[in-house]
Amino acid sequence: MTAPGTHHEHFGIASTTMVHAKGIRKSYGHLEVLKGVDLTVPSGSVACIIGPSGSGKSTFLRCINHLEEINGGLMLVDGDFVGYRLEGNKLYELPPSAICQRRAEIGMVFQQFNLFPHMTVIENLMEAPLRVKREPVAQATAKAIELLKRVGLAEKRDAYPRQLSGGQQQRVAIARALAMNPKVLLFDEPTSALDPELVGEVLEVMKSLAREGITMVVVTHEIGFAREVADQLIFMDGGLVVESGNPREMIANPQSPRTREFLARVL
Amino acid sequence: MTGSQSTRRSADKIDPEQLTIVPLRHPWRWVAVALVLVSVAGMIRSAISNPEFQWPIVAQYLFNPLILDGLWQTVLITAVVMALATLGGTIAALMMLSPSKLLSVPAAAFVWFFRGTPALVQLIIWYNLSIVVKDITLWLPGVGTVYSVSTNDIMTPLVSAIVALSLHEAGYMAEIVRSGLKSVNKGQYEASACLGMNPSLALRRIVLPQAMRIIIPPTGNETINLLKTTSLVSIIAVGDLLYSAQSIYARTFETIPLLLVVSFWYLAVVSIMSVGQFYLEKHFSRDEHRINPGITRAILGNLAKIGRKEALA
Numbered sequence: 001m002t003a004p005g006t007h008h009e010h011f012g013i014a015s016t017t018m019v020h021a022k023g024i025r026k027s028y029g030h031l032e033v034l035k036g037v038d039l040t041v042p043s044g045s046v047a048c049i050i051g052p053s054g055s056g057k058s059t060f061l062r063c064i065n066h067l068e069e070i071n072g073g074l075m076l077v078d079g080d081f082v083g084y085r086l087e088g089n090k091l092y093e094l095p096p097s098a099i100c101q102r103r104a105e106i107g108m109v110f111q112q113f114n115l116f117p118h119m120t121v122i123e124n125l126m127e128a129p130l131r132v133k134r135e136p137v138a139q140a141t142a143k144a145i146e147l148l149k150r151v152g153l154a155e156k157r158d159a160y161p162r163q164l165s166g167g168q169q170q171r172v173a174i175a176r177a178l179a180m181n182p183k184v185l186l187f188d189e190p191t192s193a194l195d196p197e198l199v200g201e202v203l204e205v206m207k208s209l210a211r212e213g214i215t216m217v218v219v220t221h222e223i224g225f226a227r228e229v230a231d232q233l234i235f236m237d238g239g240l241v242v243e244s245g246n247p248r249e250m251i252a253n254p255q256s257p258r259t260r261e262f263l264a265r266v267l
Numbered sequence: 268m269t270g271s272q273s274t275r276r277s278a279d280k281i282d283p284e285q286l287t288i289v290p291l292r293h294p295w296r297w298v299a300v301a302l303v304l305v306s307v308a309g310m311i312r313s314a315i316s317n318p319e320f321q322w323p324i325v326a327q328y329l330f331n332p333l334i335l336d337g338l339w340q341t342v343l344i345t346a347v348v349m350a351l352a353t354l355g356g357t358i359a360a361l362m363m364l365s366p367s368k369l370l371s372v373p374a375a376a377f378v379w380f381f382r383g384t385p386a387l388v389q390l391i392i393w394y395n396l397s398i399v400v401k402d403i404t405l406w407l408p409g410v411g412t413v414y415s416v417s418t419n420d421i422m423t424p425l426v427s428a429i430v431a432l433s434l435h436e437a438g439y440m441a442e443i444v445r446s447g448l449k450s451v452n453k454g455q456y457e458a459s460a461c462l463g464m465n466p467s468l469a470l471r472r473i474v475l476p477q478a479m480r481i482i483i484p485p486t487g488n489e490t491i492n493l494l495k496t497t498s499l500v501s502i503i504a505v506g507d508l509l510y511s512a513q514s515i516y517a518r519t520f521e522t523i524p525l526l527l528v529v530s531f532w533y534l535a536v537v538s539i540m541s542v543g544q545f546y547l548e549k550h551f552s553r554d555e556h557r558i559n560p561g562i563t564r565a566i567l568g569n570l571a572k573i574g575r576k577e578a579l580a
């Protein structure tokens with residue numbers, strides 16, 4: 001595999017671009033859910049994707065780390081493909097083991113947390129560093145403890161996921177993703193499954209990550225969070241990016257009638 | 268109506284401190300208990316007093332070396348067959364869940380065939396394999412015959428029994444493992460994939476441990492079933508527990524006492540297995556506080572409680 005970053009020049013994109021999506025298309029059978037989506041996320045920035053359900057925003061997010069295969073377009077993460085190898089004019093799909101290596105660099109946080117229920121909190125955090133990256137136990141343990149402190153759950157290290165509240169579980173899930181030192185973190189509606197009073201604690205953790213300069217792509221319904229934290233806001237509808245730009249300007253003065261309509265409903 | 272009467276009394280006049288709650292009585296339960304006790308006592312009495320049971324002979328044969336040899340054979344066959352069937356069943360289950368038809372169709376056909384024909388029939392077919400296949404030969408193109416052996420030399424009664432029962436049992440285990448694997452949430456696969464785990468690592472570390480909770484109870488059932496099914500091998504002259512007892516009562520005609528000896532040992536082994544299952548289930552549900560009590564768990568739990576009470580007294 002080529003060293004990360006070497007493709008940036010090859011594709012003529014800035015070396016500070018973390019996610020580069022151009023004309024992404026995706027269909028399920030005859031249903032086209034993504035009809036040519038473009039998105040550029042610079043390193044260290046936060047992109048928030050909003051839009052009505054069925055707009056394709058979650059599908060697009062899952063295309064970034066190749067959980068969904070794309071049917072067309074160019075998707076580069078840190079200047080390289082995730083699920084393919086380019087030879088001439090053809091993209092050859094990689095075997096699962098090679099895709100896994102690339103995916104390990106892309107963290108993901110799910111709406112349903114998806115913690116491993118049969119492992120304690122610290123085991124959840126250490127599993128991938130130990131078995132995928134083959135880190136020494138002492139190093140993985142120290143990092144896991146530090147990450148748990150960072151999300152404010154140091155005292156829960158030996159609890160099982162089901163003993164935690166939804167907000168706590170999601171904070172553990174964020175820490176678990178961070179344990180792999182990802183280049184970019186993807187969030188798929190991270191607060192949508194939470195009780196309203198638990199949303200704040202998760203958003204706080206995400207804000208602190210944004211301040212630390214972690215590149216994030218967030219699919220969310222939290223317009224307040226997007227306005228405060230995002231560097232760019234993307235409004236998707238019907239499998240297309242309808243409007244994107246500075247979140248404050250876009251929320252205050254949406255250009256497209258569809259954006260205006262959507263924002264009027266959720267604000 | 269008593270309901271309307273009680274509501275007609277002003278709620279202010281009722282002192283909640285004075286109220287007592289009377290639980291619903293179940294007088295018929297006591298009648299049923301009495302009936303059960305009488306019948307059980309009757310059965311025990313008839314078992315003791317009926318000379319045909321010949322209890323002294325039961326005691327005499329309980330630790331007979333021939334019987335213990337048979338018991339060992341039975342336990343050995345059960346253990347080997349279960350190990351092979353679990354392995355084969357897991358492979359078949361993984362094949363059935365594969366998106367590739369090349370894997371899923373043969374696995375489904377395997378399960379269909381070996382689950383669909385009686386164990387006894389399969390046993391006799393394997394035992395008589397030499398009628399159809401005279402020699403078992405490994406032949407490689409270009410190399411020629413590497414290894415050849417007469418079927419009768421390999422297919423001893425014990426080997427036929429193990430092969431036949433393993434294949435039959437693997438058919439059942441495949442379905443059990445498949446249901447266990449399918450019970451694990453799709454999100455678990457995705458979460459493992461996003462952490463860079465390859466499919467086989469995710470299967471070993473994330474999916475199988477969670478599937479075990481669904482897999483173990485029916486597997487315990489299957490093991491108990493298999494232990495008893497092994498008695499079929501007495502048909503093809505494998506010296507298992509039943510065969511040993513039969514060979515004794517063929518000489519002495521003490522049929523009933525020897526079958527009681529056999530039943531005693533089957534029950535003893537099943538009881539030991541149930542304890543093992545209890546601890547296995549406990550191991551794979553460490554994260555759960557409350558677990559639905561299965562029958563084994565209920566019995567063992569109560570025994571533990573009684574034990575504790577006695578220790579206190």
